[in-house]
Amino acid sequence: MQYKLFDDKIVLEPSDTFSEKAIFECGQVFRYEKTERGYRIIATDKKAEVIGDDGRKTILTDSPTFFANYFDLHTDYDIILHNLSDDGLLGEAKRYGAGIRILKQDAFETLISFIISANNHIPRIKAIIERLCEGLGEKCDGYYAFPTAAAMAAKDESYYARLGAGYRAGYLAETARAVADGFDLEGLRALSTEQARKQLLRLKGVGGKVADCILLFGYGRTDVFPVDTWIKKVYAEKYGDCTPSQTAAKLVAEYGKLAGYAQQYVFYYKREGERKGR
DNA sequence: TACCAGGTGTGGC
DNA sequence: GCCACACATGGT
Numbered sequence: 001m002q003y004k005l006f007d008d009k010i011v012l013e014p015s016d017t018f019s020e021k022a023i024f025e026c027g028q029v030f031r032y033e034k035t036e037r038g039y040r041i042i043a044t045d046k047k048a049e050v051i052g053d054d055g056r057k058t059i060l061t062d063s064p065t066f067f068a069n070y071f072d073l074h075t076d077y078d079i080i081l082h083n084l085s086d087d088g089l090l091g092e093a094k095r096y097g098a099g100i101r102i103l104k105q106d107a108f109e110t111l112i113s114f115i116i117s118a119n120n121h122i123p124r125i126k127a128i129i130e131r132l133c134e135g136l137g138e139k140c141d142g143y144y145a146f147p148t149a150a151a152m153a154a155k156d157e158s159y160y161a162r163l164g165a166g167y168r169a170g171y172l173a174e175t176a177r178a179v180a181d182g183f184d185l186e187g188l189r190a191l192s193t194e195q196a197r198k199q200l201l202r203l204k205g206v207g208g209k210v211a212d213c214i215l216l217f218g219y220g221r222t223d224v225f226p227v228d229t230w231i232k233k234v235y236a237e238k239y240g241d242c243t244p245s246q247t248a249a250k251l252v253a254e255y256g257k258l259a260g261y262a263q264q265y266v267f268y269y270k271r272e273g274e275r276k277g278r
Numbered sequence: 279t280a281c282c283a284g285g286t287g288t289g290g291c
Numbered sequence: 292g293c294c295a296c297a298c299a300t301g302g303t
Binding site: 119124127128161164165167169 | 292299300
């Protein structure tokens, strides 16, 4: 999409493929906050605020180059939308969520965030992550960065239990230590999606669904289709006798490189529909 | 109050 | 490989 970079902001030309509400509330990210003017987002140690009405929008930030990539501004979502079916549920979902963009998130932040997400409510996930950042993240100007692996590895399970992480506390301690001790998250970028997935599954607290979320949101691998409780419900009739991993495999086979986008449109549409009693 | 949440680990088969 | 079960916590 069209945009202009300045020292302290990114100005976006009007586009149907950028909706800050859809981008932040589609479930891909947790460190966002609704403000009077729009949405504030913290990514690793950087901050931005998206403001504007329905017309021209502005991303206020000290790190415009970083956030141009973060918001995936160079990807043409019109082509993605054009290549997904207009019919049925996906057609409805993509029209509803056309403003979604898959954020280019940090791999470690995504890893930790989605371990916390397992069998958990989104409001509670957000709260746990904020306490984690306040406790272990570097203090920045008016906010806290996401903690480093080293900072997290210095704490044990009891610390994460006190944050309210529940039974995931041990997973957080163990996985943070694994990364701090050399598990090469950046090295996974050189691997195929399948091989990278296999490596992620070695980490405690990372099963198939969480691995797919990390691949999609933290590595930009769109040839995955995370199957959670919502998606399970959606495809219960079509794939009723399949396990979640079998369902995911069939959906990846169907949508290929567009699977991750399709999944986000459907997830957002169904979840928003439920919230609005549709 | 029960049920549920962007599931995973474990033990048993 | 698949299945059943346990698992902390708090929102609804």
